[in-house]
Amino acid sequence: MNARCCSALCFFLLVEVSVVLGDLLGPRNVTLETLNTHYVLQWDWSQQMAVNSTVTFTAQYLAQYKARKPAHKQDWKTVCVNVTEHHCDFSNAGLHYFGMFLLRVQANTPQQSSSWVQIEFCPDKHADLGPPSSVKLNSVKEDLEIIISDPLSSKNQSMNELVQKMYYLIQYWKKSDSSQQAEVLRTESNVVTLSKLDRLTQYCVRVQSRCEFYNKSSVFSDVHCTQTGGETPYLQIFVFLLSLLICFLVVLLLSFCLYKIIKSIFYPSIQLPVYIKERWSCSSDMLLNPESESISEHLGISSVEKQDPVAAVIDVRISQDTGNHSRHGSGDSGVYSTEEDSCHTHITHTDVQIENMFKTKTGHREETHDGMHELCV
Structure with missing residues (x-):
């Protein structure tokens, strides 16, 4: 009885261990991504059977005609060993474009290895053709x-x-x-x-x-x-020249507006009052030439003296008196002395008038000079 219980217990333990450990699942959905002679083997894999283990993959290929040999004589070529990625590049593996091959992949852990999953591949038939380079x-x-x-x-x-x-x-x-x-x-x-x-x-x-x-x-x-090429039509030439002209006019207008703005800022159109301009002009003349006042006075006096009306009156009076004297000299001698006295009296009166005119002229000249001096000051 005890022996039967022990054997049954061992049997159930072995079944439980086999269920827990089990075989490692292999890769799924194994495909090839190809373009001309670029071949990349790809696959999927689930981690439910190796939660606490690191899983790697190994990929190999074999010429299809060698697959007829016994398994121990088959010469598989390994391309990727213990890689963690889910793909392997076969582009430089030496697969002939017109050959037929078997490609396979296996999942590995430190304790287990999955079964191989393989596909057939003929590059000439299965590889995609790329566009022109x-x-x-x-x-x-x-x-x-x-x-x-x-x-x-x-x-x-x-x-x-x-x-x-x-x-x-x-x-x-x-x-x-x-x-x-x-x-x-x-x-x-x-x-x-x-x-x-x-x-x-x-x-x-x-x-x-x-x-x-x-x-x-x-x-x-x-x-x-x-x-495409061809001769340029006249309409396009005209449109091009017209656009150039419009651009030139726009630039010219903008330049003129900018000039007016700058001028209005730095050279305003507001004019100074007349009396400020006159005062500024007199001050500028005095600063530039201090002796200009005396020179102007001498020039003014000389010009007035040259055109003095008193002298002109004296000349006229002398010429008239000379004429009268000559006429009376040719007449009766008895009347001469009387006329001479009257002439002398007339000349004396004339001298007094001339003297008064001279004084008036001199006073007017002094007043004019004083007025100009006050204006400039």
Whole structure:
């Protein structure tokens, strides 16, 4: 009885341990991301069976014809060993483009390893084809020249040497139109000239790589746009010259407005009163030439003396008296003495008048001089 209980207990313990430990789950959703000869193996994995352990992955490949050999004779090539990422790059593993291979991946912990998960891979059939490596546009008169560079492998080798019957599909359209209205051109050449286009018009181009053997097609390249050539129409020349003229007039107007503003700020239009200008003028004359007052006085006196009316009256009186004397001298001698006395009396009266006029003139001149001096002061 005791022996049966012990054996049953051991059996249940072994079952419980196998359930708890179990086998390590392998990667799931194993796929390949490819472009030309770039191959990246990717997978997913759940951590529910290794919560407290670090999980790494190992990836290998084998030529498919070697898979027919016994397992111990199969020569698997390891590409990634104990990596923590969920991907492995096979681009530089030496997979021939026309070969057929088996790729596999395994999850590992310090205590366990999962089962291998493998897929078949034929690059020529399964690898995606990439777009042209570059597309250039050149305007040649009214035509467009398209220069297409082949897609490149991971070793910078032209994919045209690997892909069978590869060609290009060119789409081109006016920039003002939609790409859905594009014209399509198929070519196997790397240099193509688009003719019968509108001159002086913007055209856009994009190119796609294609392969007929496995019906492969790449995504389109980036869109490139350029303008066709041709003679410039007279209307565009006129519009250009008119725009230049308008710009010149606008600049000229702005310069004139700026000049008026500066002038109004630094040179205001407010005029000084007349009496301030006169006083400023007299003060400036005195500061520049202190002797100008005396010189002006002498000049004024000299000019007045030269044009003195008293002297003119004296000259007139003398000439009249001389005439009268000559006339009376030729007459009767008995009357001469009487007329001579009257003439003497007349001359004396005249002298008194001349003296009074001279005094009046001198006083007027002094008053004028004093007035000018007060005005300047």
